[in-house]
Amino acid sequence: MSDQSQPSEAHALTTPAKPKLPLLKLRHRKFLTEYFKCHFNGTQAAINSGYSVRTAREQASQLLTRPDIAAHLAEHYRQYTAQCDEITATWTRQMRANIAEMINDDGSLNIAAIKANGDIVTSYSPGNATLPPKVKFEARHPASLALAKFHGMFRDDSPQDTINIAVVVNGNVADI
Numbered sequence: 001m002s003d004q005s006q007p008s009e010a011h012a013l014t015t016p017a018k019p020k021l022p023l024l025k026l027r028h029r030k031f032l033t034e035y036f037k038c039h040f041n042g043t044q045a046a047i048n049s050g051y052s053v054r055t056a057r058e059q060a061s062q063l064l065t066r067p068d069i070a071a072h073l074a075e076h077y078r079q080y081t082a083q084c085d086e087i088t089a090t091w092t093r094q095m096r097a098n099i100a101e102m103i104n105d106d107g108s109l110n111i112a113a114i115k116a117n118g119d120i121v122t123s124y125s126p127g128n129a130t131l132p133p134k135v136k137f138e139a140r141h142p143a144s145l146a147l148a149k150f151h152g153m154f155r156d157d158s159p160q161d162t163i164n165i166a167v168v169v170n171g172n173v174a175d176i
Contacts, residue, residue: 094143
């Protein structure tokens with residue numbers, strides 16, 4: 001077999017295999033649909049999907065603990081929840097972006113570079129005969145703050161511009 005038919009090792013690490021989900025009864029599918037519409041309110045989802053108002057809370061609790069429904073919920077979360085590494089990678093790209101790479105030597109915009117850096121471009125207007133093209137970029141500061149907070153560089157009780165530093169003195173850790 002050629003190397004091209006094999007998935008790359010990096011792709012295999014970042015793309016988990018999609019699990020085969022069990023089939024659900026129509027009423028259970030309706031409950032899940034309502035569960036997402038009701039912002040994960042199980043009682044309201046049970047009512048909206050036809051369960052008795054009187055027993056809706058108990059029905060929702062039982063439905064959400066069923067293995068087949070739990071598998072569908074887990075797959076939904078996997079598909080629609082940004083992973084921690086995705087978020088930090090986006091912040092890192094925003095923080096490290098070199099806007100100069102998106103401008104050609106003649107001062108015009110490098111459209112290919114702008115498209116390649118879509119997560120740092122907040123808006124793009126191609127312009128017309130009378131107006132030049134415009135690009136608005138994500139600011140670096142919010143991305144760097146988000147990364148610093150994620151990595152625990154700030155204490156919750158300190159101002160955002162203070163870095164938490166621990167010092168070991170005679171085997172004891174002391175915050176400065």
